[in-house]
Amino acid sequence: xxxxxxxxxxxxxxxxxxxxxxxxxxxxxxxxxxxxxxxxxxxxxxxxxxxxxxxxxxxxxxxxxxxxxxxxxxxxxxxxxxxxxxxxxxxxxxxxxxxxxxxxxxxxxxxxxxxxxxxxxxxxxxxxxxxxxxxxxxxxxxxxxxxxxxxxxxxxxxxxxxxxxxxxxxxxxxxxxxxxxxxxxxxxxxxxxxxxxxxxxxxxxxxxxxxxxxxxxxxxxxxxxxxxxxxxxxxxxxxxxxxxxxxxxxxxxxxxxxxxxxxxxxxxxxxxxxxxxxxxxxxxxxxxxxxxxxxxxxxxxxxxxxxxxxxxxxxxxxxxxxxxxxxxxxxxxxxxxxxxxxxxxxxxxxxxxxxxxxxxxxxxxxxxxxxxxxxxxxxxxxxxxxxxxxxxxxxxxxxxxxxxxxxxxxxxxxxxxxxxxxxxxxxxxxxxxxxxxxxxxxxxxxxxxxxxxxxxxxxxxxxxxxxxxxxxxxxxxxxxxxx
Numbered sequence: 001x002x003x004x005x006x007x008x009x010x011x012x013x014x015x016x017x018x019x020x021x022x023x024x025x026x027x028x029x030x031x032x033x034x035x036x037x038x039x040x041x042x043x044x045x046x047x048x049x050x051x052x053x054x055x056x057x058x059x060x061x062x063x064x065x066x067x068x069x070x071x072x073x074x075x076x077x078x079x080x081x082x083x084x085x086x087x088x089x090x091x092x093x094x095x096x097x098x099x100x101x102x103x104x105x106x107x108x109x110x111x112x113x114x115x116x117x118x119x120x121x122x123x124x125x126x127x128x129x130x131x132x133x134x135x136x137x138x139x140x141x142x143x144x145x146x147x148x149x150x151x152x153x154x155x156x157x158x159x160x161x162x163x164x165x166x167x168x169x170x171x172x173x174x175x176x177x178x179x180x181x182x183x184x185x186x187x188x189x190x191x192x193x194x195x196x197x198x199x200x201x202x203x204x205x206x207x208x209x210x211x212x213x214x215x216x217x218x219x220x221x222x223x224x225x226x227x228x229x230x231x232x233x234x235x236x237x238x239x240x241x242x243x244x245x246x247x248x249x250x251x252x253x254x255x256x257x258x259x260x261x262x263x264x265x266x267x268x269x270x271x272x273x274x275x276x277x278x279x280x281x282x283x284x285x286x287x288x289x290x291x292x293x294x295x296x297x298x299x300x301x302x303x304x305x306x307x308x309x310x311x312x313x314x315x316x317x318x319x320x321x322x323x324x325x326x327x328x329x330x331x332x333x334x335x336x337x338x339x340x341x342x343x344x345x346x347x348x349x350x351x352x353x354x355x356x357x358x359x360x361x362x363x364x365x366x367x368x369x370x371x372x373x374x375x376x377x378x379x380x381x382x383x384x385x386x387x388x389x390x391x392x393x394x395x396x397x398x399x400x401x402x403x404x405x406x407x408x409x410x411x412x413x414x415x416x417x418x419x420x421x422x423x424x425x426x427x428x429x430x431x432x433x434x435x436x437x438x439x440x441x442x443x444x445x446x447x448x449x450x451x452x453x454x455x456x457x458x459x460x461x462x463x464x465x466x467x468x469x470x471x472x473x474x475x476x477x478x479x480x481x482x483x
Contacts, residue, residue: 012120025240026132037230045430047439073170102176143342144201183374184395188245190300198349210339256303266314267294297355
């Protein structure tokens with residue numbers, strides 16, 4: 001028999017279950033989704049290092065999040081853009097009804113205009129859900145500096161960035177900060193997660209420096225099939241990413257999930273068609289990038305637009321970032337100078353900004369009235385004036401400016417103590433230099449050939465000619481494929 005203490009009156013079991021499921025789906029996007037994607041989309045010599053950067057960030061983020069980060073992002077107001085730091089570890093804090101204290105909105109006379117956000121499940125579920133958002137933001141950022149950042153510098157940088165950059169954006173947009181109360185729309189992270197990771201990643205790539213020349217010229221995936229598996233986990237996990245944003249299993253959640261997949265599919269097809277038209281071949285990496293930009297673009301709008309609008313957003317997200325990556329990038333000296341390994345600037349910063357602006361145009365007033373804290377919010381396409389688009393642009397500028405400033409300050413501070421970039425002689429080697437480990441145990445490329453192993457010992461009793469034939473066969477089996 002379940003006691004009343006285990007199921008208090010305010011608990012909604014459906015909301016609680018869905019929030020835990022959504023959290024798990026987001027977690028799967030990182031572990032193993034981006035771990036597999038990163039480990040397979042890079043050259044073989046960087047597979048271990050790239051996967052480990054994601055693994056480490058996921059673990060370190062959780063500890064920092066429950067010690068200080070959650071309440072800096074969703075606690076009581078300290079500054080217009082930051083919450084008061086504090087732990088989220090005690091039983092009395094985690095088992096009470098979830099609440100985001102700074103989200104209550106008041107009229108000038110002091111009466112409540114919009115009540116505080118108080119989901120119908122324990123605070124622990126909210127802490128877990130937003131940890132998954134925070135962790136994946138850091139892992140996406142890592143995509144910009146793969147293949148050369150000193151792993152020790154990354155181990156220090158990533159928790160500091162979470163505390164001093166991510167929490168500011170999260171509080172400002174979601175936790176009751178000034179952008180939240182002003183009415184800037186970011187349904188589930190187009191700005192807080194994707195614009196932040198894209199800008200911070202680009203900034204980090206500038207300060208860390210480029211990969212070695214041979215890696216920049218040829219950085220082909222070591223396993224295309226696993227790359228697709230990782231991308232698939234990321235795509236399906238987005239059901240929790242956007243479906244969990246309403247904090248309830250309400251009518252907005254399935255709309256958001258459906259729109260997510262519609263936009264991603266449209267964007268993937270658009271990107272692939274452009275590849276065929278201009279390069280004569282459909283690129284698998286291009287298709288994944290198109291999928292990614294579609295998922296990113298719909299994120300700030302997923303539960304706030306009609307599904308036809310998701311198709312429109314998919315057409316834009318499959319073409320605008322394609323243009324910036326394939327055409328503009330090659331003509332821009334700044335973009336050429338900064339070595340953004342996985343083009344996170346294009347797939348996340350450009351797509352996230354695009355999605356935020358399109359949200360200001362396409363947000364439906366009825367859906368917005370259900371989900372957003374500012375009454376009367378609507379997109380330009382539904383009779384609203386240019387105000388919402390203006391708010392979206394100002395919100396984006398704040399996120400961009402803060403991430404450039406905070407990322408730069410953190411990296412300069414870390415660089416005083418730890419070199420940000422691995423030396424060139426170690427960059428030539430890769431994983432073995434960084435970790436003493438390699439992804440694949442291929443003979444002649446990481447594994448020593450041991451002639452004393454039982455299966456390789458020739459049988460002299462068969463005669464000298466037979467021994468030579470056996471040795472030749474062994475040598476034939478030891479061919480190394482350079483990846």
